[in-house]
Structures are given as structure tokens and as C-alpha cells.
Amino acid sequence: MAGYILRRILAFIPLIWAIATITFFLMHAVPGGPFDQEKPLPEATKRNLEARYNLDGSLLEQYGTFLQNLVKGDLGISFNQDRPVTDIVRERLPKTLQLGLCAFVFALVGGLTLGVVSAVNQNRWPDYLGVFVATVGAAVPNFVVGVFLIIFLALKLGWFDVLGWEFGNPRKMVLPTVALGLLPLAFIARITRASMLEVLRQDYIRTARAKGLQEFKIIVRHAIRNALIPVLTVAGPILAGLITGSFVIERFFAVGGIGTAFVDAVMLRDYGMIMGTTLLYAIAIAVVNLLVDVAYGIADPRIRY
Amino acid sequence: MTTQQTRTIPIAGDETILRVRERGLWGQAWDRLLKNRLAVVAGIVLIVLIVVAFGAAVFPGIERYSPSQTAPREAFQGPSWSHFLGTDNLGRDTWARTLEGMRISLQIGIGTQVVVVIVGVLVGAAAALGGRLGDNVMMRIVDIAYAFPDLLAIIILRAILSERNWPIIGSGDPQIPGLSGEVLQVILAISLVGWVTVARLVRGQMLALKEADYVLAARALGASSPRIVFTHMLPNTIGPIIVAVTFGIPLAIYAEAVLAIIGFGLQPPTASLGTLVFDGYTYYRASEWLILVPAGAIATLMLCFTFLGDGLRDALDPRGRR
Numbered sequence: 120m121a122g123y124i125l126r127r128i129l130a131f132i133p134l135i136w137a138i139a140t141i142t143f144f145l146m147h148a149v150p151g152g153p154f155d156q157e158k159p160l161p162e163a164t165k166r167n168l169e170a171r172y173n174l175d176g177s178l179l180e181q182y183g184t185f186l187q188n189l190v191k192g193d194l195g196i197s198f199n200q201d202r203p204v205t206d207i208v209r210e211r212l213p214k215t216l217q218l219g220l221c222a223f224v225f226a227l228v229g230g231l232t233l234g235v236v237s238a239v240n241q242n243r244w245p246d247y248l249g250v251f252v253a254t255v256g257a258a259v260p261n262f263v264v265g266v267f268l269i270i271f272l273a274l275k276l277g278w279f280d281v282l283g284w285e286f287g288n289p290r291k292m293v294l295p296t297v298a299l300g301l302l303p304l305a306f307i308a309r310i311t312r313a314s315m316l317e318v319l320r321q322d323y324i325r326t327a328r329a330k331g332l333q334e335f336k337i338i339v340r341h342a343i344r345n346a347l348i349p350v351l352t353v354a355g356p357i358l359a360g361l362i363t364g365s366f367v368i369e370r371f372f373a374v375g376g377i378g379t380a381f382v383d384a385v386m387l388r389d390y391g392m393i394m395g396t397t398l399l400y401a402i403a404i405a406v407v408n409l410l411v412d413v414a415y416g417i418a419d420p421r422i423r424y
Numbered sequence: 425m426t427t428q429q430t431r432t433i434p435i436a437g438d439e440t441i442l443r444v445r446e447r448g449l450w451g452q453a454w455d456r457l458l459k460n461r462l463a464v465v466a467g468i469v470l471i472v473l474i475v476v477a478f479g480a481a482v483f484p485g486i487e488r489y490s491p492s493q494t495a496p497r498e499a500f501q502g503p504s505w506s507h508f509l510g511t512d513n514l515g516r517d518t519w520a521r522t523l524e525g526m527r528i529s530l531q532i533g534i535g536t537q538v539v540v541v542i543v544g545v546l547v548g549a550a551a552a553l554g555g556r557l558g559d560n561v562m563m564r565i566v567d568i569a570y571a572f573p574d575l576l577a578i579i580i581l582r583a584i585l586s587e588r589n590w591p592i593i594g595s596g597d598p599q600i601p602g603l604s605g606e607v608l609q610v611i612l613a614i615s616l617v618g619w620v621t622v623a624r625l626v627r628g629q630m631l632a633l634k635e636a637d638y639v640l641a642a643r644a645l646g647a648s649s650p651r652i653v654f655t656h657m658l659p660n661t662i663g664p665i666i667v668a669v670t671f672g673i674p675l676a677i678y679a680e681a682v683l684a685i686i687g688f689g690l691q692p693p694t695a696s697l698g699t700l701v702f703d704g705y706t707y708y709r710a711s712e713w714l715i716l717v718p719a720g721a722i723a724t725l726m727l728c729f730t731f732l733g734d735g736l737r738d739a740l741d742p743r744g745r746r
Contacts, residue, residue: 137568142580149583254462258730259723260678262685262701266719270712363573367685371705381576382686385583393580400573 120416127409131402138401139189139394143182146385146393153198153388174390185394194398195391199383204395207380212399215369215376217286219362222300226357229304231343231350234311238346239338241316249308256305262367265298269371284374295372299365303357307350315346348419355411359404453663456739463735466728473725477526489517491524492693500711510713512703518717525697526721529677531603532610532696533725536676537669539615544622545658545665551623552630553653562627569620578679581613582688606690614679622668629661663740670733674726681722697722 154160154168169175176184188195194204237249273281273294285291318324319342327337369378377396384392457463480486494514501511509518551562569577586609633639634657642652677697683689684698685705695703697718704715 134568134571138572141568141572145580145584149580150587254731254734255727258674258727260681260726262681263719263723266701266705266708266715270708270716274709274712359573364575366575366579367682370686382579385579386687397572397576400576401571404571404573 120413124409124413127412131405134405135398135401139186139398140182142394142397143185144178146388146390147178147181149385149388151388153390194395197384197389197392199387199389199392204391207392208377208395208399211375211377211380213286214284214374215362215365215378218284218295218299218365218369218374218376219358221292221296222303222361222365223358225296225300226303226307226361227354229300230307231311231347233304233308235315235338235343235346237308237312238315238319246312249312253305253308253312256301257309259302261298261302262371264301265294265368265371268294268298282373284372284376295368295374298371299361299368303361306353306357310349310353311346314349315342318342318346321345348415351411351415351418354414355408358411359407362403362407363400453739457735460735460738462731463739466731466735469724470728470732473526473728474530477523477530480520480523481527487517487520487523489520491516491520491695493517493520500707500714502711502713509717510711512707512711512714518713521695521700522697522717522721525695525700525718526725528607528690528694528696529680529698529722529725531607532614532680533673533677533729535603535607535611536614536618537672539611540618540622540672541665541669543615543619545626545661547619548623548626549630549653549658552627552634559627562623566620566624569617574617575679575682577617578613578683579686579688581616582610582683585609585613586688604690604694606694610680610683610690611676613683614676618672618676621672622665625664625668626661629664630657633657633660667733667737667740670729670736674729674733677722677725677729697725 152174154165160168166175174181185195192205194208196202197204197207200207233249233252237246237253240246268279269281273279278290279294280290283291284295324337324342327341328334365374365376366378366382368374369376370382377399380392381396381400383389384396476486484490494516498511503510509522511517512521547562551559586606588609590605639652639656642656647656680696681698681701684696685702687702689699689702690696692699700718701715701722704718708715
């Protein structure tokens with residue numbers, strides 16, 4: 120196991136390098152530079168600025184300097200805010216992580232409950248309700264959910280605030296969490312229901328029933344454990360998607376996280392910030408996938424690395 | 425010798441099998457699709473929406489107003505007989521703008537999948553059939569693409585492709601009637617990310633089919649490689665591709681809407697459904713219709729395509745049915 124984890128972590132290095140390189144050349148291919156304005160800057164000023172932010176010299180020279188700094192963990196300076204990128208990221212990352220994790224917990228708890236209740240009551244009304252929520256929720260985009268939540272629950276009923284994110288304050292947490300988490304909730308509910316139905320048909324469940332175990336205990340102790348395995352495989356991509364895919368929700372609810380920082384950076388050609396946020400996302404995805412594979416191995420003893 | 429014997433035996437004298445086969449695999453799939461009520465309803469709704477949205481481009485009577493015609497005195501109206509869905513901040517008719525937006529969103533959704541299928545099938549088939557080196561290169565590209573968040577790449581690509589003076593996809597007047605260069609830029613940005621899924625799908629299918637008994641049989645009978653690929657293997661990958669495309673269209677519509685909402689939308693006055701949501705978000709305190717209508721339209725399109733995709737998946741893959 121330890122060897123497997125080490126090998127996976129070593130595989131991060133070429134991956135991060137590839138992503139850094141692709142992003143570097145892609146973002147320099149975006150037309151216009153960070154110091155292009157309506158009113159052009161004097162030539163000398165522009166040269167000085169470019170020297171200060173390591174934008175003089177050929178693209179390959181810039182790439183070389185960038186790689187050297189990256190190895191040292193230095194992502195450069197944000198042109199727009201004139202502060203080190205790492206500082207800005209450190210400031211904004213918690214909000215995106217909090218939002219992503221809240222949505223993940225919401226999706227997991229809600230999806231599992233819905234899926235299990237549906238499967239246990241197969242072809243009765245709780246099942247139809249669950250399948251309906253799962254089918255519709257899986258196809259409605261998160262910003263549409265956000266729109267309806269804002270208009271009806273925040274604006275009309277005034278239960279929640281329209282803008283902002285504050286960890287620990289339900290008025291500012293519930294709407295972004297639900298808007299971001301509903302789609303994965305539907306997805307998890309679907310998978311849980313299917314895998315629960317599969318498990319409930321197994322012989323060992325019949326054995327458990329035959330020896331007179333309470334239905335509740337059968338489901339909680341025996342069925343859910345095995346039904347969880349397929350859910351676990353999708354949990355990683357879902358968590359990664361929630362952390363990296365919150366651009367719209369961050370914007371709608373003015374969360375002020377990494378997603379907004381990335382979008383602003385692309386708008387302003389803020390190269391350091393683009394690089395910092397992209398690498399952060401890539402690392403987050405790689406780490407989450409690794410964690411899930413490890414968790415998978417623990418949950419299912421049949422899997423050996 | 426033995427091959428010919430085994431080929432004739434199961435068919436000989438067994439008319440019941442023959443009669444079932446008369447419908448053909450596609451006919452059977454069609455029958456199964458028609459039995460799925462949700463998919464049929466979704467399909468009908470989609471056809472109606474597509475006919476109305478694109479028909480409005482030909483018959484202006486459907487839109488009644490020009491989508492870009494402003495009337496500042498009539499701003500922020502609710503739905504009425506003169507304006508079915510009300511008006512926006514400049515007095516433009518929401519019904520006309522929504523139809524135009526739907527047209528553009530559909531162009532983007534469908535156009536993206538056209539590019540994705542062409543690129544995906546070619547690359548996927550080349551990887552599966554082109555030897556080990558090509559396959560390894562392809563799989564490394566797929567690895568990187570999966571480590572790169574889709575939306576992130578689409579946003580950067582969209583920025584790269586904008587403000588160019590290239591032919592066809594440049595920012596000038598449309599060179600393909602009814603399809604502006606800017607829409608093509610969006611299509612390209614999304615499909616440059618989307619082809620990976622189809623390529624991987626086609627590669628997997630082709631690798632499995634390469635070892636299938638009937639392909640070995642065709643090879644043993646002396647069929648040429650192109651013949652095997654095009655008449656035997658490609659038709660068997662079409663089912664999964666159709667399903668992937670049907671699910672890909674709503675994803676592309678969603679991606680475009682995200683671009684528009686975060687500020688990388690089309691140049692006004694052209695508006696996709698995403699642009700309309702973005703505009704509606706700015707003014708929802710004045711009139712919530714402005715955001716509810718386009719958001720509802722996007723949700724309807726995505727729901728219908730997803731339901732249709734579910735139905736097609738069940739219909740085209742009999743083995744996967746419960």
C-alpha cells in the first residue's frame with residue numbers, strides 16, 4: 120500500500136509539469152497582454168513593468184525562469200493585485216474548499232438517503248419520488264437551481280441572503296451549497312439505488328432475513344456496506360468536480376473563492392494568477408483521485424494494489 | 425471448410441429466428457425507444473422547440489419582434505398579449521430574444537458534437553488500430569486532459585480564439601450563412617475539450633471489437649482491413665456514439681451558458697440562452713421574468729436531451745437493460 124501511494128505521488132510530478140507547460144503556452148497564446156489598455160502606456164514604462172514581472176525576453180526564456188521558480192514553490196506575482204500569487208491563493212482557497220466540501224457532504228448524505236429509501240421501497244411512492252428527483256436533478260444545471268433558489272427563497276421569502284459566503288452562517292451557506300450539490304446528489308442517488316437493488320437480491324441478504332434479523336439491521340449493517348462501493352468510485356470525480364467547477368455558483372452568490380479569481384485572471388491576462396489557480400485545481404484533482412483509490416482499497420478488501 | 429459449415433447450420437430451417445430478425449437491430453432498438461414514454465415525450469418536445477426556434481429565423485412572424493429592436497419606454501414589462509414573456513431593460517421582447525438564444529444554444533450544442541464526433545472517431549480509431557506508439561501517445565493525452573478541469577480549459581481556449589481576424593471563425597461578418605464566426609469560436613473551444621470522451625469511447629469499442637469472433641471470421645475469409653473497419657467495426661460503435669452525442673449536446677449548451685455567465689459570452693446584441701441568463705442576473709430585481717425564462721429554457725433543453733439520451737442508451741444497448 121505504502122509503495123503504491125508513493126508511486127502515485129511520484130506520478131504527480133510529470134503530470135503537474137505537463138499541465139504547467141500546457142497552461143503556460145496556452146495563456147501566452149491569449150491575444151493581448153496584461154499591460155494593454157485603452158490608452159497605451161509609454162514605451163519605457165511598459166519595458167520597466169515587463170522587466171519587473173519577468174515578461175521581457177523570449178517566451179522560452181520566460182518559460183525557463185517560470186519552471187525554476189515553480190520548483191522553488193514560487194508562482195510569481197499577480198500583476199493585478201501586485202502581491203505574490205501564493206498569498207492570494209491562500210486567502211481565497213478556504214472559501215472554495217468550504218463550499219465544495221459542504222456541497223459534497225450535502226450530495227453524499229442526501230444522495231445516499233434518497234437512493235437507499237428508493238431501493239428499499241422499490242416501486243412504491245417514495246421510490247417514484249426519489250427517481251423523479253434523481254432524474255430531474257441530474258439534468259438541471261446548477262445555475263438554474265441557483266436562480267430559482269435566489270428568487271423564491273431569498274428574494275420572495277427572505278429566508279436566506281442573496282450574496283456572500285460565510286462558513287458557519289446558514290443564511291449565507293444553504294443556497295450556494297444546495298445549488299452546487301443538487302446535481303451530484305441526484306447522480307449519487309441514482310447509483311445508490313441501482314447498487315442497493317443489486318445487493319438486496321444477493322444470497323447473503325436472504326440468509327440474513329432467513330435467520331430472522333430485523334429488516335432495518337439488514338439494510339444498515341449488511342446491505343449499505345456493499346452498496347457503497349460503486350458510490351465510492353464516483354465520489355472522487357464528484358468531489359474534484361465540485362471544487363473545480365464552482366465558477367458560476369461562486370459568481371452568482373459572490374463567494375469570492377478561487378473560481379472567481381481564475382476567471383478574473385483570464386480576463387486581465389494575469390499570468391501568475393492563471394498559473395497558480397490552474398495548478399491548484401490540477402493538484403486538487405490528483406490528490407482527490409488518489410485518496411479515493413486508497414479509500415476504495417480499504418472499503419473493498421478484494422482490491423489489492 | 426469448417427467455417428462454412430458452422431455459418432450455415434444455425435440458420436437452416438429455423439424460420440422463427442428468421443422472422444424475429446426481420447425487424448433488424450435498428451428496428452428493434454427503435455421499438456424499444458418508442459416504449460420509453462419519457463424519451464418519446466422528450467423527443468417530441470425537442471422537435472417542437474427546434475422547429476419553432478429555427479423556423480423563427482425563416483418566418484419572422486413567429487418572433488413578432490426583432491430580438492435586437494429596443495423600445496426604452498416599454499422596459500421591464502411582465503408577460504402580456506403584446507409581449508408574451510415581457511420585455512428586458514431596453515424594452516426588447518423576451519419571447520423573440522429567447523427564441524434567438526435557443527437557436528444559438530442549439531447551434532452550439534449540436535455543432536460541438538459534430539466536431540467532437542469527427543475528431544473523436546478518427547483519433548479513437550487511429551489509437552486502437554494504429555499500433556502501440558499511437559495508442560500510448562493518445563492515452564497520455566487523455567490522462568492529461570482528464571487531469572485538466574474541463575471548464576478551465578474551455579475558458580482559456582475561448583479567450584485564445586476570441587478577437588482574431590481568421591477566416592470563417594474570425595470576428596467579422598458570418599461567412600457561413602446563419603452561423604456567426606463567434607459561435608464557431610465557442611463551438612471550437614468546447615469541442616477541443618470534448619473530443620477526448622468520444623475518442624476514448626471509440627478506442628475502447630474498437631479494441632474490444634478487434635478481438636471479436638466475427639471480425640476474426642471476416643479476416644479469415646480474406647476481407648481487407650478498410651472493409652473490416654468500415655463495414656464491420658464502425659457500425660457496431662455507432663450505438664454508443666449516438667448515446668454519447670445525445671448526452672454531449674446538453675453538456676455543450678451548459679458549457680456555453682457558463683462561459684456567458686462568467687463574462688465570456690457572445691458580443692451583444694447576439695444572445696445565447698447563457699447570455700440571457702447573464703443579463704437577467706443583472707436585472708432580476710427589476711423583473712424576475714428576465715432570468716426565469718432563459719434559465720427555464722436551458723433547463724428544458726438539457727432535461728429533454730438527457731431523457732432522450734437515457735432512452736437511447738437503454739434502446740441501443742440491450743445487454744445493459746435491467
